[in-house]
Amino acid sequence: MRKLKTSRQPEILDAALAIADERGLDALSMRAVAERVGVTPMALYGYFRNKDELLDALVGRLLTGLTPSEEAGTGQERLSEIAWATRRLAREHPAVFPLLLFRASVTSDGVRVVDLIYQALLDAGVPEADVPRIERLVSTFVLGFAISEVNGRFSSASDESRTRRGADLPAHRRLVGHLAADDWDAEFAADLADLMRIIRPV
Amino acid sequence: MRKLKTSRQPEILDAALAIADERGLDALSMRAVAERVGVTPMALYGYFRNKDELLDALVGRLLTGLTPSEEAGTGQERLSEIAWATRRLAREHPAVFPLLLFRASVTSDGVRVVDLIYQALLDAGVPEADVPRIERLVSTFVLGFAISEVNGRFSSASDESRTRRGADLPAHRRLVGHLAADDWDAEFAADLADLMRIIRPV
DNA sequence: CGACCGCAGTCTACAGTGTAGAGCAATCGG
DNA sequence: CCGATTGCTCTACACTGTAGACTGCGGTCG
Numbered sequence: 292m293r294k295l296k297t298s299r300q301p302e303i304l305d306a307a308l309a310i311a312d313e314r315g316l317d318a319l320s321m322r323a324v325a326e327r328v329g330v331t332p333m334a335l336y337g338y339f340r341n342k343d344e345l346l347d348a349l350v351g352r353l354l355t356g357l358t359p360s361e362e363a364g365t366g367q368e369r370l371s372e373i374a375w376a377t378r379r380l381a382r383e384h385p386a387v388f389p390l391l392l393f394r395a396s397v398t399s400d401g402v403r404v405v406d407l408i409y410q411a412l413l414d415a416g417v418p419e420a421d422v423p424r425i426e427r428l429v430s431t432f433v434l435g436f437a438i439s440e441v442n443g444r445f446s447s448a449s450d451e452s453r454t455r456r457g458a459d460l461p462a463h464r465r466l467v468g469h470l471a472a473d474d475w476d477a478e479f480a481a482d483l484a485d486l487m488r489i490i491r492p493v
Numbered sequence: 494m495r496k497l498k499t500s501r502q503p504e505i506l507d508a509a510l511a512i513a514d515e516r517g518l519d520a521l522s523m524r525a526v527a528e529r530v531g532v533t534p535m536a537l538y539g540y541f542r543n544k545d546e547l548l549d550a551l552v553g554r555l556l557t558g559l560t561p562s563e564e565a566g567t568g569q570e571r572l573s574e575i576a577w578a579t580r581r582l583a584r585e586h587p588a589v590f591p592l593l594l595f596r597a598s599v600t601s602d603g604v605r606v607v608d609l610i611y612q613a614l615l616d617a618g619v620p621e622a623d624v625p626r627i628e629r630l631v632s633t634f635v636l637g638f639a640i641s642e643v644n645g646r647f648s649s650a651s652d653e654s655r656t657r658r659g660a661d662l663p664a665h666r667r668l669v670g671h672l673a674a675d676d677w678d679a680e681f682a683a684d685l686a687d688l689m690r691i692i693r694p695v
Numbered sequence: 696c697g698a699c700c701g702c703a704g705t706c707t708a709c710a711g712t713g714t715a716g717a718g719c720a721a722t723c724g725g
Numbered sequence: 726c727c728g729a730t731t732g733c734t735c736t737a738c739a740c741t742g743t744a745g746a747c748t749g750c751g752g753t754c755g
Binding site: 712713717 | 726727728729730731732733734735736737738739740741742743744745746747748749750751752753754755
Binding site: 389392393395396402403405406407409410413419420422423424427428431432434435436438439442443444445460461462463465466469470472478481482485486488489 | 591594595597598604605607608609611612615621622624625626629630633634636637638640641644645646647662663664665667668671672674680683684687688690691
C-alpha cells in the first residue's frame with residue numbers, strides 16, 4: 292500500500308479527536324480509534340502510514356478551524372482574533388492541543404494560518420524584515436500560554452501557599468497579596484496588549 | 494513500600510538523563526534506565542513511585558542548574574542571564590527539555606527559580622502588582638521559544654520553499670527575501686530586547 | 696550463638712502498545 | 726466469466742509500565 296486512501300480519513304480523525312477529548316491523550320491508541328470507527332486496528336494503516344502521521348493530520352485539522360471568519364478589521368484586530376481563537380481551541384481540546392507546539396506545522400493548513408498572521412502584521416505596520424520574527428515571537432507566546440493554562444503550569448496550587456513553606460523565598464514574601472491570579476482571560480488580554488506595544492512602538 | 498529510598502536517586506536520574514540525551518525521550522523506558530543502572534526494572538520502584546515521578550524528579554534536577562552563579566548585575570541583566578541559561582539547557586538536553594512546559598514546576602527547585610525571576614523583575618522596576626503576570630509572560634515565551642527551536646517548529650523546511658508551491662500565500666510571496674532565518678541566537682536576543690521594552694516602558 | 700526482622704533487589708506475569716505480514720471476501724473492468 | 730484490485734481481518738512480535746510474590750543478606754536482639 293504505497294498510496295493512501297482518503298475516503299474515511301475525516302471519520303477517523305473525528306474518532307481520534309473524540310477519544311482524546313473524552314479520555315485524554317494517553318487513551319488515544321490505534322486500537323481505541325479503530326474500535327470507535329468500527330474496524331480493526333490494522334485497517335487504519337490504509338489511511339495513515341503510522342500513528343505519527345495520524346496525529347499530524349489531527350493537528351492540521353485543528354489548524355483549519357483557526358482561519359478567522361472575515362478578512363475585516365485592522366491588522367491588530369485580526370491578530371487578536373487569531374490569538375483568542377487559538378486559546379479557545381486549547382480549551383476545547385486540551386488534550387491534543389499541545390501537539391501544536393511539537394508537531395511542527397508543516398501541513399498546508401498550518402502554513403495558511405501563518406500567512407494570515409504575516410498579512411496582519413504587515414497591515415499593522417511591522418517592517419517587512421521583522422515580520423517573520425515577530426510572527427514566531429507572538430505565536431510562540433500564544434501557544435505557550437494556552438498550553439500552560441490547560442496544563443496547569445500556571446496556578447500550580449497557588450503561589451500563596453508555597454510562600455508559607457519554610458524555604459526562603461524573599462521575592463515571594465514581598466509579593467504576598469499580588470500572587471493570587473485566576474482570571475486568565477484578563478491576563479491573556481493584558482499580555483496581548485503588551486505584545487501589541489512591541490508591534491507598534493508608540 | 495510506603496516511604497521511598499533516596500540513596501541511589503541521583504544515580505538513577507543520571508542514567509535517565511543520559512539515555513534521553515543519547516537516544517531520545519521515547520527510548521527513556523524504565524527497563525532502559527534499570528539496565529543502565531545495572532539493576533532490574535522493578536528495583537527502580539523503590540526509589541520512585543512510578544515513571545511519572547521519576548520524570549518529575551528529572552525536571553527538578555534540570556531546574557537546579559538554572560540558578561545563576563552570581564546575584565550581581567541589574568535586574569535586567571540577571572533576567573537575561575536566566576533566559577539564556579534556559580535556552581542553553583534546551584540545547585544540551587533537547588529530548589527532556591519539553592517536560593519543563595508540561596510537568597508543572599511544583600518542585601521546590603522550580604519555585605526557587607521563579608523567586609529569582611520575581612526579584613529580578615522587582616529590581617528592574619516592574620510594579621509589584623505586575624510582577625507575577627510578567628514572570629509568566631516571559632517564562633512562557635522563553636520556554637516556548639527554546640522548545641520550538643529544538644523541536645524544529647521553526648525552520649520547518651524553510652518558508653522559502655513553501656512559498657513556491659501552488660497554494661496562494663500572498664503574504665509569503667510579498668516577504669520573499671525576508672523569510673530565511675537561521676541565526677536563532679540573534680533572533681532570541683532581539684526577542685528578549687523587545688520583551689525588555691515591555692518591562693521598562695521607555 | 697541462633698532466631699528474627701526488614702531491606703534491596705529479583706522474578707514472573709499481565710494487560711496494553713504500535714505495527715509487520717499474510718490472507719480473505721467482495722467488487723469491478725474487460 | 727475471469728483476474729485484478731480494493732478494503733479489510735487475523736495473527737504475531739517486540740515492546741511498554743507495573744502489580745505481587747519471592748529470595749538473599751546484614752544487623753539487632755534474646
